[in-house]
Amino acid sequence: MEADLIRELSQILSGLPTSGVLAGIGDDAALLSPSPHRNLLVTTDSQRENVHFRWDWTDPESLGYRLVAVNVSDIASKGGVPWSGVTAVGLPQNYDPEVLRGVYRGIAEACREYGCSLVGGDLSRDSGRWNFVLTLLGTIPVGIFPARSSLSEGDSLYLLGRPGRARAGYLSLLRGVGSELLEPARRAFRRPRALLAAGQALSRRPEVSATIDSSDGLERSLSELSLASGLSIRVEALPVTEEVRTWSAILGEDAETLVWTGGEDYDIVLGVRVGQEESFLQWVRSDLLTDSGEEIHYVGRAVKEDDQASVFFDDTLKLIKGRGFDHTVS
Amino acid sequence: MEADLIRELSQILSGLPTSGVLAGIGDDAALLSPSPHRNLLVTTDSQRENVHFRWDWTDPESLGYRLVAVNVSDIASKGGVPWSGVTAVGLPQNYDPEVLRGVYRGIAEACREYGCSLVGGDLSRDSGRWNFVLTLLGTIPVGIFPARSSLSEGDSLYLLGRPGRARAGYLSLLRGVGSELLEPARRAFRRPRALLAAGQALSRRPEVSATIDSSDGLERSLSELSLASGLSIRVEALPVTEEVRTWSAILGEDAETLVWTGGEDYDIVLGVRVGQEESFLQWVRSDLLTDSGEEIHYVGRAVKEDDQASVFFDDTLKLIKGRGFDHTVS
Numbered sequence: 001m002e003a004d005l006i007r008e009l010s011q012i013l014s015g016l017p018t019s020g021v022l023a024g025i026g027d028d029a030a031l032l033s034p035s036p037h038r039n040l041l042v043t044t045d046s047q048r049e050n051v052h053f054r055w056d057w058t059d060p061e062s063l064g065y066r067l068v069a070v071n072v073s074d075i076a077s078k079g080g081v082p083w084s085g086v087t088a089v090g091l092p093q094n095y096d097p098e099v100l101r102g103v104y105r106g107i108a109e110a111c112r113e114y115g116c117s118l119v120g121g122d123l124s125r126d127s128g129r130w131n132f133v134l135t136l137l138g139t140i141p142v143g144i145f146p147a148r149s150s151l152s153e154g155d156s157l158y159l160l161g162r163p164g165r166a167r168a169g170y171l172s173l174l175r176g177v178g179s180e181l182l183e184p185a186r187r188a189f190r191r192p193r194a195l196l197a198a199g200q201a202l203s204r205r206p207e208v209s210a211t212i213d214s215s216d217g218l219e220r221s222l223s224e225l226s227l228a229s230g231l232s233i234r235v236e237a238l239p240v241t242e243e244v245r246t247w248s249a250i251l252g253e254d255a256e257t258l259v260w261t262g263g264e265d266y267d268i269v270l271g272v273r274v275g276q277e278e279s280f281l282q283w284v285r286s287d288l289l290t291d292s293g294e295e296i297h298y299v300g301r302a303v304k305e306d307d308q309a310s311v312f313f314d315d316t317l318k319l320i321k322g323r324g325f326d327h328t329v330s
Numbered sequence: 331m332e333a334d335l336i337r338e339l340s341q342i343l344s345g346l347p348t349s350g351v352l353a354g355i356g357d358d359a360a361l362l363s364p365s366p367h368r369n370l371l372v373t374t375d376s377q378r379e380n381v382h383f384r385w386d387w388t389d390p391e392s393l394g395y396r397l398v399a400v401n402v403s404d405i406a407s408k409g410g411v412p413w414s415g416v417t418a419v420g421l422p423q424n425y426d427p428e429v430l431r432g433v434y435r436g437i438a439e440a441c442r443e444y445g446c447s448l449v450g451g452d453l454s455r456d457s458g459r460w461n462f463v464l465t466l467l468g469t470i471p472v473g474i475f476p477a478r479s480s481l482s483e484g485d486s487l488y489l490l491g492r493p494g495r496a497r498a499g500y501l502s503l504l505r506g507v508g509s510e511l512l513e514p515a516r517r518a519f520r521r522p523r524a525l526l527a528a529g530q531a532l533s534r535r536p537e538v539s540a541t542i543d544s545s546d547g548l549e550r551s552l553s554e555l556s557l558a559s560g561l562s563i564r565v566e567a568l569p570v571t572e573e574v575r576t577w578s579a580i581l582g583e584d585a586e587t588l589v590w591t592g593g594e595d596y597d598i599v600l601g602v603r604v605g606q607e608e609s610f611l612q613w614v615r616s617d618l619l620t621d622s623g624e625e626i627h628y629v630g631r632a633v634k635e636d637d638q639a640s641v642f643f644d645d646t647l648k649l650i651k652g653r654g655f656d657h658t659v660s
């Protein structure tokens with residue numbers, strides 16, 4: 001890769017937090033000094049052209065921002081603090097360096113917002129289209145880690161966030177439905193926010209057993225929790241908000257399906273221990289949701305079911321074709 | 331991604347070292363416990379179909395091995411110990427899961443050999459061909475880090491390894507030159523070894539100022555050292571071995587060019603402080619090279635030159651077209 005371009009990208013990234021960074025970009029490996037009494041979190045996520053994004057739907061800055069946010073969401077859902085990342089970029093034939101600069105400006109913007117830095121990377125030709133991988137390190141106090149597997153029988157399941165937004169935005173872009181009403185949905189798809197402060201606060205609450213971010217949608221998050229804990233999950237309510245109902249109507253979509261199977265909202269799904277729901281919800285309403293624009297939704301309950309971990313619906317919810325489903329209007 | 335496939339890949343990776351791994355594959359992020367009194371190294375490198383490899387040149391196991399080895403080389407060149415990695419895989423349309431399993435078997439083989447584990451990853455469709463990214467964490471005692479920038483005026487430059495091998499292997503595969511004599515070269519290209527023990531030993535020697543791995547070839551390694559240190563490098567000798575002369579003759583290539591511009595050998599280029607060459611070489615010959623199959627080669631010297639960091643050739647070496655060059659036969 002051209003030394004000039006790498007120097008330019010390094011300049012775009014300059015001024016990011018350097019706490020614990022002893023040597024960043026410019027050597028065979030970055031050198032970091034871990035904090036005493038803290039553990040490390042490691043996550044990696046990709047953004048691939050024509051799979052996760054299309055250039056006619058987004059701009060390089062938003063894409064760079066998104067690459068960071070989706071990784072921060074994984075650190076956030078476990079209660080950690082984003083620290084340092086490294087990128088690996090696959091460049092198509094005859095790529096435009098201004099696109100690359102734009103992506104790095106977006107990466108820098110998100111890193112500033114979430115308090116992390118970029119300490120290295122790999123730029124390489126790819127025989128296909130653009131693809132971007134970010135591996136992000138986070139730190140977390142020893143003893144904190146709300147594992148997926150720590151969901152217990154009887155735990156209530158909640159979702160913190162605004163599910164269905166990103167899917168509505170995606171469909172609006174896919175189908176060229178330009179309605180102004182859908183702009184917040186398109187923005188949620190292009191530039192997801194990670195629930196960093198909320199994730200950290202949740203991980204410290206004694207009422208919270210397990211957490212997972214909803215990167216692949218509510219259905220998938222519940223399946224993963226069920227698989228990891230060996231428990232079944234009975235879904236009792238779908239968090240369909242008024243805005244999602246409005247958007248679904250414009251898009252001619254079923255609102256429940258949007259919320260159930262639509263991913264990329266980067267909300268947090270969590271288990272709350274039996275008998276601790278009241279104190280949890282009191283805290284959520286008084287401390288967590290204040291001015292955040294986020295919402296808390298009851299989703300269902302973890303149950304023991306025939307030795308078979310699965311996600312199923314309460315009688316009041318009717319499953320359709322084993323995937324999406326329909327809320328029984330009473 | 332299918333839960334079954336992820337479970338299969340996790341099984342392939344089971345039994346790898348888990349020192350300091352509190353939670354590996356199967357959560358939003360891996361949880362690691364860093365060693366006290368050690369710093370962290372972070373590096374990332376990719377293997378992309380039809381850029382770094384072709385399936386008619388290699389097999390999935392070798393490719394997986396290579397993905398690990400090229401990252402280990404970066405940790406090794408700084409003197410570190412490989413610890414934990416995360417992968418990001420771009421899957422082509424209609425990919426063969428057996429290829430993926432093969433790559434993971436190769437990853438597991440190399441991880442076992444180099445003593446590290448895989449603690450997470452991202453599997454995702456890609457609109458192009460196969461691409462694999464590995465981000466590898468290493469650990470290193472506080473105080474050790476032979477930075478590229480610590481090359482000093484007057485330092486001698488040495489290369490440890492066998493340069494030109496991988497390039498000869500690559501050309502043999504590219505041109506379908508199947509000669510048995512070239513088999514070790516093809517193997518070096520397919521399954522590079524990382525100089526892990528040697529890198530660790532070098533980083534502890536007081537005579538060694540700076541190190542870099544030669545992933546992109548000798549020319550590029552010297553340029554990077556020159557850029558990072560602000561010094562020029564005068565090349566005085568090219569490490570052309572007998573085997574490379576033989577291979578070059580078969581391939582109809584210039585042996586010096588092979589050694590100079592050919593990359594992917596994953597040798598180590600290093601600076602040795604003024605006046606300390608003798609003790610260094612004594613140690614190298616008595617302790618470092620024993621039975622390793624590797625060689626040490628004097629390459630040149632770091633000099634101050636008109637405020638302009640550059641790599642140039644001694645009078646006895648004749649530069650051709652500013653890139654490759656010709657050894658002046660005296």
